[in-house]
Amino acid sequence: MHRIHILIAMDSHTLAQGARAVRDTLIKELEMASLQNEVKVIETGSVGIYNKGVVLVVFPDGVYYTGVKVEDVAEIISEHLIKGRVVERLRYTDVPSEPAPKAVGEAPRFGKQVRVVLKNAGRIDPDSIEEYIANDGYEALGKALTQMKPEDVIAEMKKSGLQGRGGAFFPTGLKWSFAAAEKAQPKYIVCNADEGEPGTFKDRLILEGDPHAVIEGMALAGYAVGASMGYVYIRGEYKMSISRIRRAIEQARQHGLLGNNIFGSGFSFDIEVREGAGAYICGEETALIESIEGKRGEPRDKPPFPPSVGLWGKPTIVNNVETLANVPQIILKGADWFRTLGTEKSPGTKVFTMVGNINNPGLIEVPMGITLREIIYDIGHGIPGGKGFKLAQMGGTTGGILTAEHLDLPMTVENLREIGAGLGSGALLVVDDSQDVVELVKNFVEFFNHESCGKCTLCREGNGRLLQLLERISSGHGSIEDIDLMESLATTMMRGAFCGLGQAAPIPILGCLKYFRQDFVAACSAGAKAAA
């Protein structure tokens, strides 16, 4: 019987800060102190604290330690575990000026959060199916397979109002109903875990923290539409997500939760992992399908849409990781429960990643309808170095630009759409007032220029041309005509590009031109002055 549990966050972020060495030392020193039978070390996903080094949580006290180094392990063992005295210097404080919260749930940054998708992340061992099951895992699948018909599952999903979390916010239940109506067999469920959008790492942390939730969501989708095979398409660079999801699939098979005749219901479903090879465009659903088919990941013409003609020409549902992780909860607790969260038109929670010039970067899950000000200042603790807020970009590098006038706008799909932005992938890039907007836009365009798949001329040539114009402007040799040309080229691309990449690339450029045109003009005249 273990008296104490120590959770060590082993996610991609803490690994980059030395978590592996701390874990090894912890295990070794617990053995040396003969505590291995009393203290259990559990590796878990992200607990939601970033950039603060290696994170440990000691239960049952619920004390969070951050910045733990190999040298600190002995002290934690001798002081906290043996003598029961918390090592104050390592205890996590949410706001530097305030006393440390006893447990992290009491910390202000967690106060506004509601964890649905992330309910298990950082709390359970993602490599243990037993822990997932102990937290209601696979109960929704059991319920659906034994008490619901496929059309009931789709009806519940429609009623919940869940909109896809991959960026386009298409209603999930509706998408499923299209595939369900198709006669062709086999059908496929694809989990889109490509996540190439800069600033986005929510899907990675969901997969690292709670892979079974994604598997269960895929199986439910499979049951609803009549598919028996699923693919997880995942970035090749996401080593930890890949190994965790692989192991989880294996465990689910061993427990009869994947494979033939699940729960004796006659429903069969299995999942295979497909690794990407480095291409941002492969997040676009039809490019992703091409990539699974072993080809260059170039987008297809739509229609037909994947729910009718998708992978290997068969009906295919492509859903984002976060979308799928919502599904088991909706089926288990019901659409009405889901609708108590968020707003009327944007139900549920949203997982955001806060990055850029922000004191407390990281991953949060909040109800839809929260304001930018709450996210940046209450949860993110504002901007470092006493600098001011210049702009925020919502939804990754293809996302729209928000400025101080939007700080109190409730973040919902419809509100952002109205101002020509979007929630997109949920990445929130905060930019302080010391940054140069022209350089920032140049950075955006460099990205698109690099990632354009080259299939259509407008995107391939257009991004290159935009980059030339920006280089000229930023070097002080530009003119007002260059700014106008940039604007008209961007507008043309938005209207005419073949796929979502080329259509979205101009969004942040036009946004920056709209709100910060004077900065571009100033860059041009800086050169003119120098020449005079």
Place this chain on the structure above:
Amino acid sequence: MQNLDRVDEIVKSYQDVKTPLIYILKDVQKEFGYLSEEVLTRVALATKIPLSEIYGVATFYSLFTIKPKGRHIVRCCNNAPCFVNGSKEVLDKIKEYLGIEMNETTPDGMFTLEFTSCLGLCAVAPVMMVDDEVYGNLTPEKAVAILKDYKMKGLSNA
């Protein structure tokens, strides 16, 4: 002389997988270091996929390379979240330390320098990846110290 029979073995190991070309190329690259014309021709022969199509795939994805590279591949992120946290200064320092530009290899064959797209580690930006290992919270000094370590290890192994 490279043993091209390995290509056939790799292709064979994927016979149960539908459309496995990307996996095959990954394994082949691991085996041979890069995807030379000779190797790709053999893949075409073994898979019966036209060479032109295979070449198209090999040049499309950034994890594939059709040119030989250094022993360590340094992939730097310069996407917006890293950029606003100072990745440009880090990158400039790395270029200066290695004495090469982007997409070049040091004369001793130790390092190849490349960009990577966002690695999803933006909460510890700026970030770089050396081979399979990731490093966050970089400063110009820290980045150089990390590369020095690789160099030392390389020299002592040599």
